[in-house]
Amino acid sequence: MGDILVGTCSWTDPALVRSGWYPKGQRDAEGRLRYYAERFPVVEADASYYALPQERVSRLWAERTPDGFTFDVKAFSLLTGHPTRTAVMPDGLPPDAGDDGVLDAVWARFAEAVAPLRDTGRLGSVLFQFPPWFRPGPRAEQMLARTARRTEGWPVAVEFRHPDWWRPGQAEATCARLADLGMAAVAVDMAQGLPASIPPVTPVGDPRLAVVRFHGRNTSWGRGSKEDRFRHTYDDDELSGWLPRLRELAGQVERVHVLFNNCCGDASVRAAERMSELLREARSSV
Numbered sequence: 609m610g611d612i613l614v615g616t617c618s619w620t621d622p623a624l625v626r627s628g629w630y631p632k633g634q635r636d637a638e639g640r641l642r643y644y645a646e647r648f649p650v651v652e653a654d655a656s657y658y659a660l661p662q663e664r665v666s667r668l669w670a671e672r673t674p675d676g677f678t679f680d681v682k683a684f685s686l687l688t689g690h691p692t693r694t695a696v697m698p699d700g701l702p703p704d705a706g707d708d709g710v711l712d713a714v715w716a717r718f719a720e721a722v723a724p725l726r727d728t729g730r731l732g733s734v735l736f737q738f739p740p741w742f743r744p745g746p747r748a749e750q751m752l753a754r755t756a757r758r759t760e761g762w763p764v765a766v767e768f769r770h771p772d773w774w775r776p777g778q779a780e781a782t783c784a785r786l787a788d789l790g791m792a793a794v795a796v797d798m799a800q801g802l803p804a805s806i807p808p809v810t811p812v813g814d815p816r817l818a819v820v821r822f823h824g825r826n827t828s829w830g831r832g833s834k835e836d837r838f839r840h841t842y843d844d845d846e847l848s849g850w851l852p853r854l855r856e857l858a859g860q861v862e863r864v865h866v867l868f869n870n871c872c873g874d875a876s877v878r879a880a881e882r883m884s885e886l887l888r889e890a891r892s893s894v
Contacts (some may be wrong), residue, residue, distance in 0.1 A: 614884045615650040615676060616876040617821065617869035619874060627874035629862040641672045643884040648880060650732060652821075652867050654829075655808060656812075657737070659696040660714065661721035668727040673837070678732035679725050680765065680819070684886030686714055715758050732865060733765040733792060740819075742831050743770040744778055756789040760775055765865075766821045767794035773891065774807045792861075797850065798823040810853050818861045818862040822879065825871035839872045842879040844886070851890050867868065 612827060618624065620638055634643045644651060653669075655661070661681065669679060672863030686692040692703040698717050701710050725731035742748055747798050755764070766786060768774070773782045793813035796806045797820065831837075857864045866883060868876040881894055 609855075610860075610862045612854055612864045612887060613666075614649040614857050614866045614880050614887065615648040615652070615868075616871070616880050617652040617653050618654045618871060618876075620655065620877075621732050621871045622872060623861040623873050629874040629877055634810060634889050638668075638672055641669065641766050643695050645673040647678065647877075648884075651679065652680040652682060652735065652866070654682045656718075656721070656815050657685055657690075660684050660698055662718050663721050663724060666721055667724040670724045670730055675729075677730055678865070679730050680732045680867065681722055681734050682726065683734055683736045684714065684718055686711070687755070689742060690739050699812070706789060722762075731763060732863070733795070733819065734759065735765050735767065735819070736791075736796075737767040738769060740769045742768065743772050743780070749814055751872040752785065752789060752791075756791065763792070763817060764790070765792040765817060765889075766797065766813070767819075767821065769804070769806065771804065771806050772819065774809045774811065779807075779809060779811065783813055784810045786811075790814060792817040792819060794819040795857075796821050796823055797824065797825070797846075799825040799827045802827065805863065810857055812860050815860065816862045817865065818857045818863075819865045819867065820850070820857070821865070822868045822870060824875075835839075837868050839875075840870045841875050842870065842882070843867075844882070845880065847883050847886055851886060854887070855890070 625635065632642050634640060655826065685778060686703055694703055697703050698713060701713055707787050707829055722731060722734065772778060783793060791813050793811040795810045800808065824838050824841050826837060830838050854864060869881045870876050870879060
């Protein structure tokens with residue numbers, strides 16, 4: 609049975625910092641991470657999607673967390689085909705994804721930045737969350753193949769946001785392709801019945817890792833502000849409903865990362881705390 613690690617998709621989200629979850633005296637950058645790492649074994653670093661991470665910062669993360677702590681690092685927007693602002697590009701390079709020279713420079717900077725986490729055994733995965741318009745087909749296949757070549761030797765997890773990847777008739781092929789590329793599959797919990805809803809599947813692409821990201825069940829997904837999209841408080845029934853599925857995943861892979869992305873106030877950390885409690889209770893009752 610693989611390990612199930614529970615955490616959140618950020619420890620620096622402004623709403624979380626304002627919520628009061630961090631105690632006085634531990635609200636600076638170092639204090640927040642140390643406090644978080646005392647309570648959870650895994651976290652997703654999402655700031656690296658918005659701007660290229662820095663090697664110096666990753667080294668500090670490694671120094672401020674205990675052995676065994678795990679970071680999932682979200683891939684920079686340009687590397688997943690998302691629009692990217694010139695202001696966050698290195699050395700004034702244009703955000704032209706069709707320019708191999710620009711991509712070479714960005715990939716090199718990203719690899720340099722995550723090296724301290726890899727070197728200290730703290731890198732759980734690099735999360736490639738592809739955009740909603742990234743759908744199955746030849747162009748997507750080429751992008752996945754290029755990503756696999758660029759990340760050879762890295763732990764990689766892939767989240768598809770176009771529902772066709774996990775539709776009946778396509779899901780098996782999606783799992784098989786991720787397995788061929790050595791990439792872990794990301795399952796999601798989200799509101800169902802929307803045009804952009806990802807089916808509630810728990811795929812396995814890599815026997816080393818599976819990731820489940822809990823986005824909340826707000827029906828404003830795909831529109832409105834960040835607060836609108838992610839505002840959701842998970843109740844015990846919603847969390848308990850996942851316990852058999854998480855145990856099933858843990859029976860197929862070495863590790864399962866369970867990450868809460870309902871990032872409004874302290875909702876994500878409270879859900880992660882409660883999910884951890886429910887998992888402990890389930891283990892003790894076996």
